[in-house]
Amino acid sequence: MVEINLNRRQFLKLSGATAATLAVVELGFDTKKAHAATKEFKIAKSTVTPTICCFCGVGCGILVHTKDNTVVYTEGDPDNPINEGKLCSKGTTIRQLYTSEKRVKKPLYRAPGSNKWVEKDWEWMYETIAKRVKETRDKTFVATENGLTVNKTEAIASLGGAALDNEECYLLAKMMRGLGVTYLEHQARI
Amino acid sequence: MGANPAENHPISFRWLTKAKEKGGKIVSVDPRFTRTSSMADIYAPLRSGTDIPFMGGMIKHALDNNLYHKEYVAKYTNASFIVKDSFTFEDGLFSGYDESKRAYDKTKWAWETAEDGKPVKDETLQHPRSVFQLMKKHYSRYDVDTVSKVTGTPKEDLLKVYEAFCETGQVGKSGTIMYAMGTTQHTVGTQNVRAFAIIQMLLGNIGMPGGGINAMRGESNVQGSTDFALLYDTIPGYLTAPKAIPEHATLAAYNAKETPPTGYQSNKPKFVASLLKAWYGPNATAANEFGYQYLPKGNKNYSHINLFKAMYEGTLEGAFLFGTNPVVGGPNAGKEKESLSNLKWLVAVDLWETETSAFWQESAGSNPAKINTEVFFLPACSSYEKEGSISNSGRWMQYRWQAIKPLGESKPDIEIIHELATRIKGLYKNEAGPQAAPINALYWNYGEGHHPDIDLVCKEINGYDVNTGKQVAGFAALKDDGSTCSGNWIYSGFYPEEGKNRSKNRDNKDTGMSNYLNWAFSWPANRRIIYNRASADPSGKPWSKDKAVIWWDDLQAKWVGNDVPDFVPTKAPTDPTGTDPFIMNKDGVGLLYAPTLNDGPFPEHYEPFESPIPNAFSSQELNPAAVVIEGDFNKRGFKADYPIVATTYRVSEHWQSGTMTRNQEWLSELVPHMYIEMSEELAKEKGIKNKDEVIVTSARGEVKAYAMVTKRFKPHKINGKNVHQIGMPWHFGYKGIATGETANRLTPHIGDANTTIPEYKAFLCDVRRA
Numbered sequence: 001m002v003e004i005n006l007n008r009r010q011f012l013k014l015s016g017a018t019a020a021t022l023a024v025v026e027l028g029f030d031t032k033k034a035h036a037a038t039k040e041f042k043i044a045k046s047t048v049t050p051t052i053c054c055f056c057g058v059g060c061g062i063l064v065h066t067k068d069n070t071v072v073y074t075e076g077d078p079d080n081p082i083n084e085g086k087l088c089s090k091g092t093t094i095r096q097l098y099t100s101e102k103r104v105k106k107p108l109y110r111a112p113g114s115n116k117w118v119e120k121d122w123e124w125m126y127e128t129i130a131k132r133v134k135e136t137r138d139k140t141f142v143a144t145e146n147g148l149t150v151n152k153t154e155a156i157a158s159l160g161g162a163a164l165d166n167e168e169c170y171l172l173a174k175m176m177r178g179l180g181v182t183y184l185e186h187q188a189r190i
Numbered sequence: 191m192g193a194n195p196a197e198n199h200p201i202s203f204r205w206l207t208k209a210k211e212k213g214g215k216i217v218s219v220d221p222r223f224t225r226t227s228s229m230a231d232i233y234a235p236l237r238s239g240t241d242i243p244f245m246g247g248m249i250k251h252a253l254d255n256n257l258y259h260k261e262y263v264a265k266y267t268n269a270s271f272i273v274k275d276s277f278t279f280e281d282g283l284f285s286g287y288d289e290s291k292r293a294y295d296k297t298k299w300a301w302e303t304a305e306d307g308k309p310v311k312d313e314t315l316q317h318p319r320s321v322f323q324l325m326k327k328h329y330s331r332y333d334v335d336t337v338s339k340v341t342g343t344p345k346e347d348l349l350k351v352y353e354a355f356c357e358t359g360q361v362g363k364s365g366t367i368m369y370a371m372g373t374t375q376h377t378v379g380t381q382n383v384r385a386f387a388i389i390q391m392l393l394g395n396i397g398m399p400g401g402g403i404n405a406m407r408g409e410s411n412v413q414g415s416t417d418f419a420l421l422y423d424t425i426p427g428y429l430t431a432p433k434a435i436p437e438h439a440t441l442a443a444y445n446a447k448e449t450p451p452t453g454y455q456s457n458k459p460k461f462v463a464s465l466l467k468a469w470y471g472p473n474a475t476a477a478n479e480f481g482y483q484y485l486p487k488g489n490k491n492y493s494h495i496n497l498f499k500a501m502y503e504g505t506l507e508g509a510f511l512f513g514t515n516p517v518v519g520g521p522n523a524g525k526e527k528e529s530l531s532n533l534k535w536l537v538a539v540d541l542w543e544t545e546t547s548a549f550w551q552e553s554a555g556s557n558p559a560k561i562n563t564e565v566f567f568l569p570a571c572s573s574y575e576k577e578g579s580i581s582n583s584g585r586w587m588q589y590r591w592q593a594i595k596p597l598g599e600s601k602p603d604i605e606i607i608h609e610l611a612t613r614i615k616g617l618y619k620n621e622a623g624p625q626a627a628p629i630n631a632l633y634w635n636y637g638e639g640h641h642p643d644i645d646l647v648c649k650e651i652n653g654y655d656v657n658t659g660k661q662v663a664g665f666a667a668l669k670d671d672g673s674t675c676s677g678n679w680i681y682s683g684f685y686p687e688e689g690k691n692r693s694k695n696r697d698n699k700d701t702g703m704s705n706y707l708n709w710a711f712s713w714p715a716n717r718r719i720i721y722n723r724a725s726a727d728p729s730g731k732p733w734s735k736d737k738a739v740i741w742w743d744d745l746q747a748k749w750v751g752n753d754v755p756d757f758v759p760t761k762a763p764t765d766p767t768g769t770d771p772f773i774m775n776k777d778g779v780g781l782l783y784a785p786t787l788n789d790g791p792f793p794e795h796y797e798p799f800e801s802p803i804p805n806a807f808s809s810q811e812l813n814p815a816a817v818v819i820e821g822d823f824n825k826r827g828f829k830a831d832y833p834i835v836a837t838t839y840r841v842s843e844h845w846q847s848g849t850m851t852r853n854q855e856w857l858s859e860l861v862p863h864m865y866i867e868m869s870e871e872l873a874k875e876k877g878i879k880n881k882d883e884v885i886v887t888s889a890r891g892e893v894k895a896y897a898m899v900t901k902r903f904k905p906h907k908i909n910g911k912n913v914h915q916i917g918m919p920w921h922f923g924y925k926g927i928a929t930g931e932t933a934n935r936l937t938p939h940i941g942d943a944n945t946t947i948p949e950y951k952a953f954l955c956d957v958r959r960a
Contacts, residue, residue, distance in 0.1 A: 112564055152486035178628060185420070
């Protein structure tokens, strides 16, 4: 976990109660006080973790506030020199990636000819997929071709990965090439 | 040009508006008057698919009016090289064309070399077969009147853009070109980018701060996923994937074929051996060519379009999808959906149920009883529910820490990949034989338990000495004798010693020229501006004090400055190769003339696969090196039935195939509907009013959506006649909160001659009221 020490001024800056608001309050105008207090309440005692936006390739910094096992707030990371705390509409709503009711929370299986998903456990999914990969691979594996060692299967494809982390991309490329996959492609092509 | 950063990369656009505040000018070239255009000093419309005429005209303008940076062009590019007389160009065809193969013999385009292998040069640039003179001749045909007739751009707008941009050829000024899919998604996509590179080299804008050509990456880590080679034709670090050809039969043969004798790429065998050591560990030895033979060797183009063609024809049995949704995002998406039912099994790893993973459902228009594909959906968690790094458009590798545990039973992709690899390896553990050997040899050692130790993965990517286990300081330390490993040499140096992962750096003090060298890590070697040797003149002094990046310090006898030199730090300007800034090219200079591409050494205009007019520049209609797939898989439309030019685009509120945004409440509310954008003139002709339901048809399919009638599209005046163009977002599908019909049901299955990227951005259609 990265350590971010938030002093009071930074905290206000982050929470949207900017220095300007602070000045107003200090001058004795307290119309904004209730608003500032609400803001403070929402993210008080939350844990702040820096991340990078998952959408376009600009690489904006975002701070994720978590509390009580949920994401309570997200905002632009003012320390990141790329966006200096600013975000677009997509970066702003990144909290809903966690809170959306549409997220799939369990592995799902669709049998041949079936019209519905069935929930399965991870263990069964991993074991079954590994078996399918092996069956297809063994049946279609080409060790040599025209006197050359080629060690490939042209019956398995892997698509996607532009939203994965570098470490994930690395292991995916290593696994797929390790299996002999030649149909290895992702969004950079399209 | 070919990008709309105000809407699609909004925070990058903030820096353009800052430059504007300081007197900079923004030029927007786009078929549609976008929000970027509305903030620009100059806007020029063009018909989709005519970028090469537009830029060819600019190249001619710069040359005719002596607006190019003469010393830069003479010293830092191949302008002075003498091309062999086997190079010719006639009526749209370069020499060496074989029509039956739709391919060129590129050896016809070679330049003359002296006995030592070095190019023969004429630095006065006067030789009639010098690259400079050939280029001048080639683009003499791109006069502003012809260009205007083809692009539809009014002549005065063309000249305004040419004059403004060519001003950046002056010392002390710089200009950048930001592009995105509007540039690349064409049958001439690679050559569109080449045209940008040519003008930027002519103006001396490469290697300069505020210069360059900048690809606006559409996905948060499409830079990294490309670096790590999730593509059929490369292995990590842009090394060529071995092919089933005699020249790649052994590691020695591969190295001989792929390694140029000069330039930094001459170190390639070290990077290949280190990659093999990372993949096969102790099973990679000098005796077995470091496991080279375990790698698959392909014999064809396995790119996206061909992958779906194989699926359509039933030769693919199984497929993995990692966060991708081709039923919405793929070209000719109706056919891609149809192809999926030929699979025996499909594994979809995603946060959401997508149009692709649910292709078999009734709501997808399918009959589930007739589809025998087994589908495994594995729920992945979001980016802040796990940890790891991503690389942005500027190659900055930034770390993302885990903010919260994965939702429900969802899991990080890295764990899913690790579990699958471990289990598949487990099934082969007790087997021998040719199919078991490569998998048993694969070195997979990332700790105990379900979750791999990401720190071990990072260390392997950076590389270490396999005998001592000590991290290597960078790619310069990699060896070809099997004593070092590195999973991706271009990233080597991001983790140079125990406990020091530089992608985690968060010191945001500006270290000069806004390079922020202590924020994150930028490959290669933390360099922020690629080819920055070119920011200094041949003697090693910055061309301009205001644009100083690096310079030669005589006293210290090394390059110093605001950035990490993209050059051997102690190589003096007086060294025989001390004035060769383009270190990744064999001859150390930029390629105005590139005899390596499939479709010619100079960008030449060809019309899109589907075009409303004949090619005004030659009798070659389509890029002669683009591969055309015939038949049902790729139906072609013609002007008589489909007279309107169409393109696709994106909006700020949605992202790619919409999976990540149409499943969120707020973004769905902001842009809830699919729409077709058209000009007032076209709407009037067709009797269409704003918000009417309309049907757009192409040779591949049809799409129903609301009409959005705007002043942002105007008919193009092409050769004196009106040609209409429409546009539409490609984010929609039938799943999620905001739903709509899928634009890509209309787009064709044809790709660029070099990359096979589909031509999404220029096709023909017709439109009518629903």
